[in-house]
Amino acid sequence: xxxxxxxxxxxxxxxxxxxxxxxxxxxxxxxxxxxxxxxxxxxxxxxxxxxxxxxxxxxxxxxxxxxxxxxxxxxxxxxxxxxxxxxxxxxxxxxxxxxxxxxxxxxxxxxxxxxxxxxxxxxxxxxxxxxxxxxxxxxxxxxxxxxxxxxxxxxxxxxxxxxxxxxxxxxxxxxxxxxxxxxxxxxxxxxxxxxxxxxxxxxxxxxxxxxxxxxxxxxxxxxxxxxxxxxxxxxxxxxxxxxxxxxxxxxxxxxxxxxxxxxxxxxxxxxxxxxxxxxxxxxxxxxxxxxxxxxxxxxxxxxxxxxxxxxxxxxxxxxxxxxxxxxxxxxxxxxxxxxxxxxxxxxxxxxxxxxxxxxxxxxxxxxxxxxxxxxxxxxxxxxxxxxxxxxxxxxxxxxxxxxxxxxxxxxxxxxxxxxxx
Amino acid sequence: xxxxxxxxxxxxxxxxxxxxxxxxxxxxxxxxxxxxxxxxxxxxxxxxxxxxxxxxxxxxxxxxxxxxxxxxxxxxxxxxxxxxxxxxxxxxxxxxxxxxxxxxxxxxxxxxxxxxxxxxxxxxxxxxxxxxxxxxxxxxxxxxxxxxxxxxxxxxxxxxxxxxxxxxxxxxxxxxxxxxxxxxxxxxxxxxxxxxxxxxxxxxxxxxxxxxxxxxxxxxxxxxxxxxxxxxxxxxxx
Numbered sequence: 001x002x003x004x005x006x007x008x009x010x011x012x013x014x015x016x017x018x019x020x021x022x023x024x025x026x027x028x029x030x031x032x033x034x035x036x037x038x039x040x041x042x043x044x045x046x047x048x049x050x051x052x053x054x055x056x057x058x059x060x061x062x063x064x065x066x067x068x069x070x071x072x073x074x075x076x077x078x079x080x081x082x083x084x085x086x087x088x089x090x091x092x093x094x095x096x097x098x099x100x101x102x103x104x105x106x107x108x109x110x111x112x113x114x115x116x117x118x119x120x121x122x123x124x125x126x127x128x129x130x131x132x133x134x135x136x137x138x139x140x141x142x143x144x145x146x147x148x149x150x151x152x153x154x155x156x157x158x159x160x161x162x163x164x165x166x167x168x169x170x171x172x173x174x175x176x177x178x179x180x181x182x183x184x185x186x187x188x189x190x191x192x193x194x195x196x197x198x199x200x201x202x203x204x205x206x207x208x209x210x211x212x213x214x215x216x217x218x219x220x221x222x223x224x225x226x227x228x229x230x231x232x233x234x235x236x237x238x239x240x241x242x243x244x245x246x247x248x249x250x251x252x253x254x255x256x257x258x259x260x261x262x263x264x265x266x267x268x269x270x271x272x273x274x275x276x277x278x279x280x281x282x283x284x285x286x287x288x289x290x291x292x293x294x295x296x297x298x299x300x301x302x303x304x305x306x307x308x309x310x311x312x313x314x315x316x317x318x319x320x321x322x323x324x325x326x327x328x329x330x331x332x333x334x335x336x337x338x339x340x341x342x343x344x345x346x347x348x349x350x351x352x353x354x355x356x357x358x359x360x361x362x363x364x365x366x367x368x369x370x371x372x373x374x375x376x377x378x379x380x381x382x383x384x385x386x387x388x389x390x391x392x393x394x395x396x397x398x399x400x401x402x403x404x405x406x407x408x409x410x411x412x413x414x415x416x417x418x419x420x421x
Numbered sequence: 422x423x424x425x426x427x428x429x430x431x432x433x434x435x436x437x438x439x440x441x442x443x444x445x446x447x448x449x450x451x452x453x454x455x456x457x458x459x460x461x462x463x464x465x466x467x468x469x470x471x472x473x474x475x476x477x478x479x480x481x482x483x484x485x486x487x488x489x490x491x492x493x494x495x496x497x498x499x500x501x502x503x504x505x506x507x508x509x510x511x512x513x514x515x516x517x518x519x520x521x522x523x524x525x526x527x528x529x530x531x532x533x534x535x536x537x538x539x540x541x542x543x544x545x546x547x548x549x550x551x552x553x554x555x556x557x558x559x560x561x562x563x564x565x566x567x568x569x570x571x572x573x574x575x576x577x578x579x580x581x582x583x584x585x586x587x588x589x590x591x592x593x594x595x596x597x598x599x600x601x602x603x604x605x606x607x608x609x610x611x612x613x614x615x616x617x618x619x620x621x622x623x624x625x626x627x628x629x630x631x632x633x634x635x636x637x638x639x640x641x642x643x644x645x646x647x648x649x650x651x652x653x654x655x656x657x658x659x
Contacts, residue, residue: 047592330596337592353589356641358596360634376637388640390633399485410606414597 029057030347033116033126035106035285037062037090039069040132040317040332042419047340049097055348059100059124061116065089068159070190071329072412075364077156077167078200086159092421106133109289111310128343131291131298131307132316132332133283134158135189138296141279142182143254152257153274156197157189169273170204176211177272180262182253183218184277187297189318189327191224192373194277196363199229202237203366215271216243217264219251224326225363225373231394232365282319289313297321302379303355305339314339322357323383324375331359333415355379362408368398370405449512450540455548458541465531468552477531483510484553488526499528515549516542571623578619580648587653590646593638600657611657618651 032048034041037060045060066087075081090101105119109129116124137155139146145153156166170179179201183194198214205212214237223229233241244250249265255274256262262269281287281296291298291307298315299308302323307313316339317332325331338355345352360374375389392404459468465477472479478494489496489504496504503526508514518525519542521535536542594610602609610618624630625639626647639647 051588333596334593337589341589351585351589353586356590356593358593358638360597372634374634374637376641378641388637390637406606408606410604411597413603413605414595414599414607417599417601418592418595 029055030127031057031059031125032128032130032343032347033124034058034060034130034132035109035116036132036134036283036317037064037067037101038132038134038317038332039071039329039415039419040336041130042067042090042093043333043336044130044132044314044316044340044343045099046093046097046419046421047337048343049093049099051340051350052344052348054098056344057100058098059102059126060090060093061102061104061106061118061124062090063103063105064160065103066160068163069329069412069416070157070159070193071415073156073159073163074193074197074200076159076163077170077197078203078364080200080364080367083164088416088420090420096421106285107288109285109313111289111313114312127312127347129313130316130339130343131286131289131313131319132336133285133319135280135282135318135327136284138279138281141185142276145182145255145257145276145278149257149276152260153255153276155277156275157184157193157277157280166273166275170201171208173205173209173212173272175209176213177209178213178215178269179205179273179275180215180217180269180271181275182255182262182277183216183220183223185219185251185279187295187327188277188280190361191326191328192229192361192363195223195225195229196365197275198241199232199237199363199365202233202240205240206237212240214241215262215269216241217250217253217262218243218245221246224361225371225391227394228371228392229363229365232369232371236366236369280318282315286315286319291315291319293321295321302382302384304342305335305355306342314343323377324386325357325359325377325384326361328359328361329415330361330411331357333418334358357384360411362404362411364405364408368402368405370401370408371396372404372408449550450543450545450547452544452547452551454541455544455546458536458545459548461533462545468549480549481552483515483549484512486510488514497526497528497530499526500530512546515546519545571620571627571629573620573623577623577644578616580644582615582648582650582652583645584649584652584656586646587649587651590642590650591653594650594654597634602657611654613651613655615648615651615655618655619647622647622650 034045041060045058048056049058066089069086072081072086076083076086093099094101104122106116107119108117114126116126116129150162151165154162154166156162173179181194181198198216202214244264252265254263255276260271260274262271262274282292282298286292286298291309291313293299298320300306300315300320301308305314305316305320307315316335318327320335322331322335334357341352344350357377360372362370362372364370371392373391376387377384378387465475466480467473467475468480472481474494478491487504488508488510489501519536522529522531522533597607598610600611602611622639622642625635626642628636
């Protein structure tokens with residue numbers, strides 16, 4: 001089956017190149033199908049619909065009716081946001097932009113007939129497909145854990161009920177209990193995310209359960225914004241947080257969800273909450289569509305976000321191998337704008353300008369203490385490469401940190417409007 | 422000449438709605454004349470690199486500072502309470518305070534009857550602002566930071582921006598800045614006069630304005646791209 005598809009690929013690529021050069025005028029409107037309604041998919045849908053002004057038929061396939069953003073879900077855990085404030089519906093994308101929003105799971109992509117099929121039994125034909133499914137977990141990456149254990153040991157790395165569950169577990173911890181996080185190996189969604197989460201958990205425990213302890217089991221030698229987080233932890237949560245890196249066995253662990261035991265390099269700890277964030281890969285549909293490479297993510301053409309496997313498919317966000325860009329909502333939103341422009345240019349002959357990419361990630365360490373890191377990027381032939389960047393400094397004054405936090409609130413409102421209208 | 426430049430900058434720097442920034446720009450006066458008025462303050466207050474606590478608190482960095490925030494200074498209970506309640510020194514609050522200190526902070530220990538003439542207050546505030554540079558890298562937060570206008574040729578300023586290109590480029594801005602002109606935490610960038618928009622972006626590009634995200638974003642925009650963005654955002658109706 002796979003062999004057949006591969007052998008067929010060469011011809012379909014060549015054919016596709018010949019066909020897609022001609023805008024599809026005189027036929028029914030060209031069709032774009034987008035799989036995944038997050039920061040990549042929702043943004044792409046909105047920009048294609050908005051900028052083509054009805055000339056393109058846009059279908060967005062997303063299983064959830066209310067989308068909870070992963071970004072800011074840590075702030076919900078910390079008590080700085082309520083869950084409703086990070087939930088978004090697709091109503092405006094349907095009503096104001098004319099997007100056909102389908103709440104269903106995409107379960108297959110037939111690249112030869114250019115059709116997406118869904119769990120609900122529907123098929124959607126496309127001229128251009130955008131795949132933005134986010135991440136899935138690498139099975140077996142945390143020995144002892146699989147997805148069936150997610151209620152005992154939540155990952156909470158896709159926001160919504162998992163985030164609610166983790167928050168409830170933290171709040172129900174016994175006095176002086178232990179919160180453990182199994183941190184993921186690179187590359188994963190939201191590089192500063194685990195450490196912002198630790199900050200938020202510490203913030204909650206300091207108020208509710210100040211003798212509780214936090215244990216991070218981390219296979220990585222270093223992590224995003226490390227100096228900033230460690231400075232903050234020392235300042236706000238002294239003695240509460242212990243991180244076990246690979247030098248001390250942090251890459252040699254297993255868990256037992258039944259007994260709530262964590263084995264770290266042969267030493268067994270019984271913990272009260274265990275947040276398991278497994279190793280990650282592109283969302284499953286990307287793999288089913290044959291778009292993934294050796295490391296489980298999707299290689300792309302840096303200038304256009306087109307899949308290296310199929311020029312009629314663009315892959316956005318966490319699922320893509322975006323070179324120097326981190327896997328973040330901001331990055332996905334940035335990818336989406338480049339892809340939207342390319343898709344419109346291919347289907348309606350509109351202008352395609354050179355790609356520009358950027359990212360900024362804000363993190364909250366404690367009340368009114370926000371930090372950020374960001375960079376701009378440009379495509380080379382091989383990869384999306386960093387051009388310029390910045391990071392918050394240790395020792396910044398409190399006014400600046402507060403403004404950085406307030407800036408992050410402004411950004412959230414901005415990107416939410418940019419995604420959902 | 423200096424004043425004219427300063428007004429332009431104040432317009433460009435302001436992070437709040439356009440109507441608001443106009444009043445701000447007009448409220449800022451002549452720092453030179455303000456220095457002459459300062460002699461009425463300098464009996465009690467010090468300002469500048471050597472400033473220390475005197476009879477009154479030092480006034481470096483007053484813009485953006487909480488009222489009653491110098492930890493070693495014995496403020497009146499009234500001033501301390503106002504600070505805790507959220508009073509922060511901005512152009513508006515300082516203007517009101519200098520006009521009649523006891524109207525704003527009833528129990529203040531500052532024995533000063535106030536400056537009635539709005540022009541004189543504006544001049545004094547312009548003088549004080551020269552000594553305020555905090556918060557260090559968010560000029561949009563309040564009129565606190567001083568920067569010089571970028572060196573731009575008339576040709577650069579005269580470039581007519583391509584709206585369609587500006588619309589595409591704008592998508593990079595709207596990840597943070599909202600098209601409807603909302604300005605919570607992130608400044609509004611719609612409906613700016615095009616010249617001010619161009620000046621502000623070049624000021625970031627030349628690293629005269631200090632915000633790191635904006636320096637990075639503006640740093641890779643060409644003159645044509647900045648003009649295109651100015652044209653596009655100037656045309657939006659919020």
